[in-house]
Structure formats: C-alpha cells, structure tokens
Amino acid sequence: xxxxxxxxxxxxxxxxxxxxCKDNKGNEAEVAEAKDxxxxxxxxxxxxxxxxxxVIEWKGEKPTGTHNGIIKIAEGSFMANDxxxxxxxxxxxxxxxxVHDLEGDEKANLEAHLMGxxxxxxxxxxxxxxxxxxKFEVTGFTExxxxxxxxxxxxxxxxxxxxxxxxxxxxxxxTYTITSEEFTIDRTxxxxxxxxxxxxxxxxxxxxxxxxxxxxDLKAKKA
Numbered sequence: 001x002x003x004x005x006x007x008x009x010x011x012x013x014x015x016x017x018x019x020x021c022k023d024n025k026g027n028e029a030e031v032a033e034a035k036d037x038x039x040x041x042x043x044x045x046x047x048x049x050x051x052x053x054x055v056i057e058w059k060g061e062k063p064t065g066t067h068n069g070i071i072k073i074a075e076g077s078f079m080a081n082d083x084x085x086x087x088x089x090x091x092x093x094x095x096x097x098x099v100h101d102l103e104g105d106e107k108a109n110l111e112a113h114l115m116g117x118x119x120x121x122x123x124x125x126x127x128x129x130x131x132x133x134x135k136f137e138v139t140g141f142t143e144x145x146x147x148x149x150x151x152x153x154x155x156x157x158x159x160x161x162x163x164x165x166x167x168x169x170x171x172x173x174x175t176y177t178i179t180s181e182e183f184t185i186d187r188t189x190x191x192x193x194x195x196x197x198x199x200x201x202x203x204x205x206x207x208x209x210x211x212x213x214x215x216x217d218l219k220a221k222k223a
Contacts, residue, residue, distance in 0.1 A: 029164060034160040044086050045223075047080060048221055054217065054218045055216075058212060060213070061209045062209060069097065070096075070100065071093070072096035076091060077220075091133050093133065094128040095132055097111055098111065115128040116128055126157065131157045137155075157190055159189070175220070179216060185212050196210050
C-alpha cells in the first residue's frame with residue numbers, strides 16, 4: 001500500500017455537537033461517499049489511543065449565540081511503520097457529550113437534548129440510546145496547500161460519509177500527539193436535521209446552523 005507521512009490520525013466527527021454555521025466555510029471538511037478502509041502491512045506497529053487524554057472539542061451556533069463542549073473517544077488504534085501511518089479506526093462515545101458554556105439545569109437540559117434522552121425528543125439530534133457510538137475509519141492521506149489532509153469514513157446514526165480535514169502530529173518518545181485544525185462538518189449529511197433551515201421551511205430566526213465546528217486532540221501510545 002502507498003505509504004504516507006504520519007501527520008495524523010484523528011477523529012472526526014463525529015459530528016458530536018450541535019452545529020456550526022453554513023456561512024462560515026473556513027476548513028470545511030470535504031464530504032464524499034464512503035471509501036475502502038486503509039490496510040496495514042505485517043511489519044506495522046500498533047498504537048493505542050489514550051482515551052483519558054484524548055478529546056474532541058465542538059462548537060455550535062444559532063442566531064442567539066453559540067454553545068461549546070467536548071466529546072470523548074471510547075477506544076481506538078492505528079498501525080504505523082516507522083514514521084508512516086497505514087491504517088486505523090476509533091470509536092466515539094456518543095453518551096459522553098458535554099456542554100461547557102452553561103451550568104446547572106441549563107447545562108443538563110442541553111446535554112439531554114443533544115443526546116436524545118428527553119422523552120419525545122429522542123431523534124432531534126443524536127439519539128444515543130439507539131446509536132450509542134459513532135465510528136471513524138482511516139481511508140488515506142493527501143497533501144493540499146502544504147497541509148496533510150486525512151480522509152476517513154465517519155459513521156454516525158448508521159449513515160457513513162467520507163470526510164477530509166487538515167491534521168498534524170508530534171512525537172515524544174513512544175507517544176504521538178495528533179491534532180486537527182478547527183474544521184466543520186454539515187450535520188445534515190448524517191440526518192441530524194433538527195432546526196435546520198436547509199431542511200425545514202418557516203423557522204424564521206428559530207434555526208440552528210448546519211455546520212459543526214470540531215477540533216481534535218488525540219494522544220496514542222505504542223501498544
């Protein structure tokens with residue numbers, strides 16, 4: 001298989017959040033149909049995602065303001081040969097969605113709405129009782145404008161799309177710190193349609209923007 005410099009292994013998306021803004025196209029992830037997952041050679045070494053120190057930051061916007069928080073990775077690993085990443089996947093814990101800009105009942109209420117644990121509103125966002133996990137599988141890397149772009153299949157609510165976004169990596173001993181620049185994904189590609197004016201008419205200013213802003217900070221250690 002064609003090898004590429006290990007400039008990343010991160011998640012995406014998860015699309016774990018409310019929603020960013022369709023009018024803000026900075027680092028918008030390219031979206032395509034699902035592709036074949038990358039495979040590793042026999043000599044590749046395994047690196048395990050450190051779930052205690054890896055996190056996905058999210059930010060969502062609507063006309064009246066923004067919300068932000070984090071979501072956690074449940075497990076993951078990737079295969080690398082020397083400094084070359086060859087394959088990998090990780091699982092996102094959809095039940096770990098946290099809101100950081102609110103406190104008390106407001107915080108708890110928004111978290112419950114996003115996770116879909118409010119009776120009658122289960123399907124508004126992520127419905128974590130039916131879809132407790134999301135998954136990302138690496139499909140490859142490209143170089144664009146001096147940046148390393150990671151591609152992978154993001155599966156969310158049983159919908160799989162291939163996304164591409166900029167990543168970088170540093171190494172300290174046998175630990176890699178893998179980060180993305182802030183990028184956005186359009187939640188409606190994964191059927192998260194609540195409050196979307198691109199899906200529903202007549203919302204006035206009671207809409208939620210379609211794009212989720214994500215930033216990944218991932219640490220992985222040699223197995």
